[in-house]
Amino acid sequence: MKNWRIGSNELAYVTELLNGGFPGRQSRGFVGELEKNFAEKTGSKYAISFTNGTATLHAALVACGVGPGDEVIVPPLTMSSTSLAVLHAGAKPVFADVDPDTFVLTWETVKPHISSRTKAVMPVNLYGLPAVTEEFVRQADSCGLPVIEDSAQCFLGKADGRYAGTIGKIGSFSFQNSKHMTCGEGGMTVTDDPELAQKLRRFSSLGYGQISAEPGKSKIDKNVIAAPETIRHVEYGFNYRLSEICGAVALAQLERLxxxxxxxxxxxxxxxxxxxxxxxxxxxxxxxxxxxxxxxxxxxxxxxxxxxxxxxxxxxxxxxxxxxxxxxxxxxxxxxxxxxxxxxxxxxxxxxxxxxxxxxxxxxxxxxxxxxxxxxxxxxxxx
Ligand SMILES: Cc1ncc(COP(=O)(O)O)c(C=O)c1O
Missing domain, CATH: 3.90.1150.10 (Aspartate Aminotransferase, domain 1)
Structure with a gap:
């Protein structure tokens, strides 16, 4: 039986990319197109892609200022990347219990764990169910805490009429094989905040100063990068960029989300x-x-x-x-x-x-x- 998850455009886009002279500096820019379309689909201002949905969480935490000595409140009932990412950021995961009916964090379960060291809350939109609501974010705002949505398992879920991942400060998605859409391994962050978007982009791309958060501008102009006087690293960053091949596959998958x-x-x-x-x-x-x-x-x-x-x-x-x-x-x-x-x-x-x-x-x-x-x-x- 043909695998229904893979349609004709996945192959067509990858072929186009390879025929266009991989690694594709002259190619259509599948990653940029994916980001643009993902932002449009979720109604977000910015979408910044990553190698996977763990890197996205790591970057989201760092973008929100999380670092050594900080605490981040997370649920324990989730795939371990949620807590691992907090450790990647040098902070401590603090585990809050989940609701017995919805299986996700609620503000009532989070509240007792807030301390002077808490820097962010990272609920998981678990099994496809959004944990983050407008009220949850209002409560977090009143405590000065950014909400990062781990929405790896929740594409097109909605709370209060808004897409999961777009209610908190940053939403994080995974394109790992088991997820709603896939390119094998990959991830995406979404945000409406231009400063956070810039931080996410730079963190995903070795801290390069020239790189822009705008969709389609994830590459540095060739003339700039060629010049010996070019300054590259203005911030600390990782190489977490989604490859064009994965971008081509994910673009085709997004069309069928x-x-x-x-x-x-x-x-x-x-x-x-x-x-x-x-x-x-x-x-x-x-x-x-x-x-x-x-x-x-x-x-x-x-x-x-x-x-x-x-x-x-x-x-x-x-x-x-x-x-x-x-x-x-x-x-x-x-x-x-x-x-x-x-x-x-x-x-x-x-x-x-x-x-x-x-x-x-x-x-x-x-x-x-x-x-x-x-x-x-x-x-x-x-x-
Ligand atoms: C809730 C949750 N968070 C994070 C991740 C990590 O995503 P990835 O495997 O793309 O790193 C996953 C899935 O794999 C997940 O289910």
Whole structure:
């Protein structure tokens, strides 16, 4: 079966790039076009691309002034890059618990962790559900704290009518293979603030002074770079630039982002129809005024009825695909546990043990029926 995630434009753009004389200084500028279109799509003033969605978080933190001695409040129930990025910035992740229904940070869970050292809050728009709302940002503003949205798993989700990633100061997205859109590895930041945009751009590009945050201006003019008197580095930076090849693929994927997202939502809704009424599966709650873009359909399993392992085995036996459990909480991983042995977030710990993440990127007609039938059988067996 042809991989539906890759359409004809991915190949066409990469071919155009290579035929145009890779590495493409004379080429169309796929990265610039991607950034321009991504900004337009999300309604952001600036979109700055990166090598991945961990580099984006690192850059966002540094752009917001986070550094050694600072603390950043993060959830523990997420992929570890959220906390690792805080360490990359030289700061300390402080773990706040998550809401038992939505599985994400709320202002109530964040507030007790604010100290004089807190420099930013970085909620995760988890499984496709926006954690950041206008009210969350208002509260953070009143404490002088920038909100960085880790929206790696949430493309086109919405809260209060605005796209996830665009409500806080900086939004961060990942184009890693499992995400709504992909180019293998890649990432994007969005912001409306020109100063932050400039900082993000420079950080992504070795601190080069000539580089502009404007879309399509991520390269330095050849005549400037050729001159021996040219000053390059005006700030500290990393080489976090997205390659033109990845940019070409991501540009083609962005053209289909609506379709990809609609597919995930449709798969999640079909799973939820089957789960409806089941007493031992509690689906992640999507609050009013919120659009969940369902990177995965997450549900908490009541293991008093059936153990996670038993549920998984039965689902596979009935012809279901493998589903994932949640990542171990960041502070439960050996590396972090050595740094932060005293942390405890009881809700996240319970959810982590019980979580089932159903995949949502199936071909609806071809692949979903067997998944839905498998789930129906498992539910009826343990009901
Ligand atoms: C919530 C979250 N944050 C950050 C990342 C890191 O993104 P990347 O793998 O592109 O570095 C991921 C995914 O991989 C993620 O799921």
């Amino acid at each position: 609506d379709e990809f997202t609609a597919r995930r939502i449709r798969c999640a809704e079909a799973f939820m129809e089957v789960i409806d009424g089941c007493k031992f599966l509690k689906v992640q709650k999507t609050p009013a005024n919120t659009v969940n873009s369902y990177w995965a359909l997450a549900a908490e399993l009541d293991q008093n009825t059936v153990s996670w392992k038993e549920f998984q085995q039965e689902f596979l036996k009935q012809g279901g695909d493998g589903f994932y459990g949640a990542w171990r909480l960041a502070y439960q991983e050996p590396f972090f546990a050595a740094l932060y042995p005293q942390v405890s977030c009881p809700v996240a710990e319970r959810l982590q043990r019980n979580m089932i993440q159903f995949k949502t990127h199936y071909l609806f007609e071809e692949e979903m029926p067997s998944q839905l039938n498998a789930l129906k059988s498992v539910i009826s067996k343990f009901s």
